[in-house]
Amino acid sequence: DGGITQSPKYLFRKEGQNVTLSCEQNLNHDAMYWYRQDPGQGLRLIYYSQIVNDFQKGDIAEGYSVSREKKESFPLTVTSAQKNPTAFYLCASRRDGNYGYTFGSGTRLTVV
Amino acid sequence: RKEVEQDPGPFNVPEGATVAFNCTYSNSASQSFFWYRQDCRKEPKLLMSVYSSGNEDGRFTAQLNRASQYISLLIRDSKLSDSATYLCVVSPNAGKSTFGDGTTLTVKP
DSSP states (O other): OEEEEESSSSEEEEETTOOOEEEEEEESEEEEEEEETTOOOEEEEEEEETTTEEEEEEEHHOTTEEEEEEEEBBOEEEOTSSSSEEEEEEEEEEESTTOOEEEEEEEEEEEE | SSSSSOOOOOOOTTTTOEEEEEEOOTTOOOOOOEEEEETSOOOOOOEEEEEOOOOOEETTTEETTTTTEEEEEESSSSSSOOOOOEEEEOSSSSSSSSEEEOOOEEEEO
Protein backbone atom coordinates (compact mmCIF):
# COMPACT_ATOMS: atom_id res chain seq x y z
CA ASP A 1 0.00 0.00 0.00
CA GLY A 2 1.20 3.51 -0.78
CA GLY A 3 1.74 5.92 2.03
CA ILE A 4 4.10 8.03 4.09
CA THR A 5 6.36 6.57 6.73
CA GLN A 6 7.78 8.70 9.50
CA SER A 7 10.38 7.48 11.93
CA PRO A 8 10.96 7.31 14.75
CA LYS A 9 7.55 7.55 16.38
CA TYR A 10 9.07 8.97 19.58
CA LEU A 11 12.38 10.81 19.88
CA PHE A 12 14.16 12.29 22.87
CA ARG A 13 16.75 15.00 22.38
CA LYS A 14 19.27 16.34 24.81
CA GLU A 15 19.97 20.04 25.02
CA GLY A 16 22.38 21.17 22.32
CA GLN A 17 21.88 18.10 20.15
CA ASN A 18 20.85 17.94 16.51
CA VAL A 19 18.33 15.26 15.57
CA THR A 20 16.98 14.14 12.20
CA LEU A 21 13.41 13.01 11.58
CA SER A 22 12.84 10.69 8.66
CA CYS A 23 10.01 10.96 6.12
CA GLU A 24 9.64 8.57 3.18
CA GLN A 25 6.76 8.33 0.70
CA ASN A 26 5.99 5.85 -2.07
CA LEU A 27 3.04 7.77 -3.50
CA ASN A 28 5.11 9.33 -6.29
CA HIS A 29 4.08 12.78 -5.05
CA ASP A 30 6.18 15.73 -6.09
CA ALA A 31 5.39 17.98 -3.12
CA MET A 32 6.36 17.25 0.48
CA TYR A 33 5.84 19.26 3.66
CA TRP A 34 6.88 19.41 7.30
CA TYR A 35 4.50 20.72 9.94
CA ARG A 36 4.84 21.24 13.66
CA GLN A 37 1.90 20.92 16.05
CA ASP A 38 2.00 21.99 19.69
CA PRO A 39 -0.58 20.69 22.19
CA GLY A 40 -4.00 22.18 21.54
CA GLN A 41 -2.70 24.18 18.60
CA GLY A 42 -3.00 24.08 14.83
CA LEU A 43 -0.39 23.00 12.29
CA ARG A 44 2.44 25.36 11.46
CA LEU A 45 4.50 24.95 8.30
CA ILE A 46 8.24 24.50 8.76
CA TYR A 47 9.52 23.73 5.24
CA TYR A 48 8.14 22.46 1.98
CA SER A 49 9.50 21.11 -1.27
CA GLN A 50 7.70 21.03 -4.58
CA ILE A 51 10.42 19.26 -6.52
CA VAL A 52 13.66 17.36 -5.94
CA ASN A 53 16.64 19.52 -4.98
CA ASP A 54 14.44 22.50 -4.18
CA PHE A 55 12.72 23.59 -0.97
CA GLN A 56 11.27 26.73 0.60
CA LYS A 57 10.98 28.03 4.13
CA GLY A 58 7.61 27.95 5.77
CA ASP A 59 6.35 30.13 8.59
CA ILE A 60 8.63 28.79 11.35
CA ALA A 61 11.82 27.61 9.61
CA GLU A 62 14.31 29.01 12.12
CA GLY A 63 16.24 26.26 13.86
CA TYR A 64 15.33 23.62 11.27
CA SER A 65 16.92 22.35 8.07
CA VAL A 66 15.81 19.98 5.30
CA SER A 67 17.09 18.28 2.18
CA ARG A 68 15.34 16.82 -0.85
CA GLU A 69 17.86 14.68 -2.69
CA LYS A 70 15.32 12.05 -3.71
CA LYS A 71 11.66 12.35 -4.62
CA GLU A 72 10.73 9.80 -1.97
CA SER A 73 12.58 11.34 0.96
CA PHE A 74 12.34 14.65 2.85
CA PRO A 75 14.26 14.45 6.16
CA LEU A 76 13.99 17.23 8.74
CA THR A 77 16.85 18.15 11.05
CA VAL A 78 16.01 19.91 14.29
CA THR A 79 19.15 21.82 15.20
CA SER A 80 20.36 23.05 18.56
CA ALA A 81 19.32 26.53 17.43
CA GLN A 82 15.67 25.52 17.83
CA LYS A 83 15.11 26.56 21.45
CA ASN A 84 11.74 24.93 22.02
CA PRO A 85 11.63 21.81 19.85
CA THR A 86 9.26 19.70 21.96
CA ALA A 87 6.28 19.11 19.65
CA PHE A 88 4.48 16.70 17.33
CA TYR A 89 6.08 16.74 13.86
CA LEU A 90 4.04 15.77 10.83
CA CYS A 91 5.29 15.07 7.34
CA ALA A 92 2.86 15.26 4.42
CA SER A 93 2.86 14.91 0.66
CA ARG A 94 0.46 15.61 -2.17
CA ARG A 95 0.34 15.38 -5.95
CA ASP A 96 -0.39 19.10 -6.44
CA GLY A 97 -2.52 21.93 -5.08
CA ASN A 98 -5.74 20.40 -6.37
CA TYR A 99 -5.34 17.40 -4.12
CA GLY A 100 -5.41 16.94 -0.38
CA TYR A 101 -2.44 16.04 1.76
CA THR A 102 -1.52 12.57 2.89
CA PHE A 103 0.11 12.65 6.32
CA GLY A 104 2.54 10.33 8.01
CA SER A 105 1.74 9.16 11.53
CA GLY A 106 4.06 11.74 13.06
CA THR A 107 7.09 11.92 15.34
CA ARG A 108 6.80 13.15 18.92
CA LEU A 109 10.00 14.95 19.88
CA THR A 110 10.78 15.69 23.51
CA VAL A 111 13.74 17.58 24.90
CA VAL A 112 15.16 15.96 28.02
CA ARG B 1 -6.39 38.58 11.28
CA LYS B 2 -5.55 34.96 10.47
CA GLU B 3 -5.70 33.75 6.86
CA VAL B 4 -8.04 30.93 7.86
CA GLU B 5 -10.30 31.14 10.89
CA GLN B 6 -12.36 28.50 12.60
CA ASP B 7 -14.51 28.60 15.72
CA PRO B 8 -12.41 26.47 18.10
CA GLY B 9 -15.49 25.21 19.98
CA PRO B 10 -15.76 22.88 21.70
CA PHE B 11 -19.04 21.80 20.23
CA ASN B 12 -20.76 19.35 22.58
CA VAL B 13 -23.74 17.64 20.98
CA PRO B 14 -25.89 14.59 21.74
CA GLU B 15 -25.86 11.54 19.51
CA GLY B 16 -28.14 12.00 16.53
CA ALA B 17 -27.77 15.77 16.44
CA THR B 18 -26.89 17.81 13.36
CA VAL B 19 -23.90 20.09 13.74
CA ALA B 20 -22.28 22.59 11.37
CA PHE B 21 -18.83 24.16 11.31
CA ASN B 22 -17.74 27.19 9.34
CA CYS B 23 -14.31 28.23 8.19
CA THR B 24 -13.59 31.69 6.76
CA TYR B 25 -10.60 32.54 4.59
CA SER B 26 -9.07 35.84 3.54
CA ASN B 27 -7.26 35.00 0.27
CA SER B 28 -9.78 35.42 -2.54
CA ALA B 29 -7.36 33.68 -4.94
CA SER B 30 -7.67 30.39 -3.05
CA GLN B 31 -8.46 27.49 -5.38
CA SER B 32 -8.86 24.29 -3.38
CA PHE B 33 -10.57 23.57 -0.11
CA PHE B 34 -10.59 20.55 2.16
CA TRP B 35 -11.86 19.27 5.49
CA TYR B 36 -9.65 17.04 7.61
CA ARG B 37 -10.39 15.08 10.74
CA GLN B 38 -7.77 14.72 13.50
CA ASP B 39 -8.18 12.34 16.40
CA CYS B 40 -6.34 13.00 19.65
CA ARG B 41 -2.58 12.47 19.25
CA LYS B 42 -2.97 11.23 15.67
CA GLU B 43 -2.25 12.64 12.24
CA PRO B 44 -4.94 14.54 10.30
CA LYS B 45 -6.84 12.48 7.75
CA LEU B 46 -8.62 13.82 4.70
CA LEU B 47 -12.37 13.83 5.27
CA MET B 48 -13.50 15.42 2.03
CA SER B 49 -12.67 17.97 -0.61
CA VAL B 50 -15.01 20.93 -1.00
CA TYR B 51 -16.36 21.75 -4.44
CA SER B 52 -18.08 24.90 -5.63
CA SER B 53 -21.31 23.02 -6.24
CA GLY B 54 -21.23 21.48 -2.78
CA ASN B 55 -20.70 17.81 -2.15
CA GLU B 56 -21.98 15.08 0.10
CA ASP B 57 -20.47 11.90 1.48
CA GLY B 58 -22.92 9.95 3.57
CA ARG B 59 -23.77 12.00 6.64
CA PHE B 60 -21.26 14.73 5.73
CA THR B 61 -21.97 17.70 3.47
CA ALA B 62 -19.44 20.34 2.48
CA GLN B 63 -20.26 23.71 0.96
CA LEU B 64 -18.18 26.54 -0.50
CA ASN B 65 -19.29 30.15 -0.66
CA ARG B 66 -16.74 32.06 -2.70
CA ALA B 67 -18.59 35.38 -2.48
CA SER B 68 -18.47 35.37 1.32
CA GLN B 69 -15.20 33.40 1.45
CA TYR B 70 -16.17 30.58 3.72
CA ILE B 71 -16.55 26.83 3.64
CA SER B 72 -18.80 24.76 5.82
CA LEU B 73 -19.11 21.19 7.03
CA LEU B 74 -22.45 19.73 8.10
CA ILE B 75 -22.63 16.46 10.01
CA ARG B 76 -26.03 14.82 10.28
CA ASP B 77 -27.05 12.10 12.73
CA SER B 78 -23.87 12.52 14.80
CA LYS B 79 -22.18 9.37 16.10
CA LEU B 80 -19.94 8.99 19.11
CA SER B 81 -17.17 8.13 16.66
CA ASP B 82 -17.47 11.58 15.06
CA SER B 83 -15.80 13.09 18.15
CA ALA B 84 -12.59 14.66 16.86
CA THR B 85 -11.05 17.94 15.79
CA TYR B 86 -12.05 19.12 12.32
CA LEU B 87 -9.52 21.17 10.36
CA CYS B 88 -10.24 23.22 7.27
CA VAL B 89 -7.50 23.70 4.68
CA VAL B 90 -7.35 26.39 2.03
CA SER B 91 -4.94 26.06 -0.90
CA PRO B 92 -3.70 28.26 -3.71
CA ASN B 93 -3.07 26.46 -6.99
CA ALA B 94 0.47 25.65 -5.97
CA GLY B 95 2.74 26.04 -3.00
CA LYS B 96 1.73 26.03 0.61
CA SER B 97 -1.75 25.64 2.01
CA THR B 98 -3.11 27.23 5.15
CA PHE B 99 -4.67 25.17 7.92
CA GLY B 100 -7.26 26.43 10.34
CA ASP B 101 -6.59 25.75 14.01
CA GLY B 102 -9.47 23.29 14.13
CA THR B 103 -12.90 22.92 15.70
CA THR B 104 -13.33 20.33 18.43
CA LEU B 105 -16.47 18.20 18.39
CA THR B 106 -17.59 15.96 21.23
CA VAL B 107 -20.62 13.76 20.64
CA LYS B 108 -22.18 12.50 23.86
CA PRO B 109 -24.50 9.53 24.46
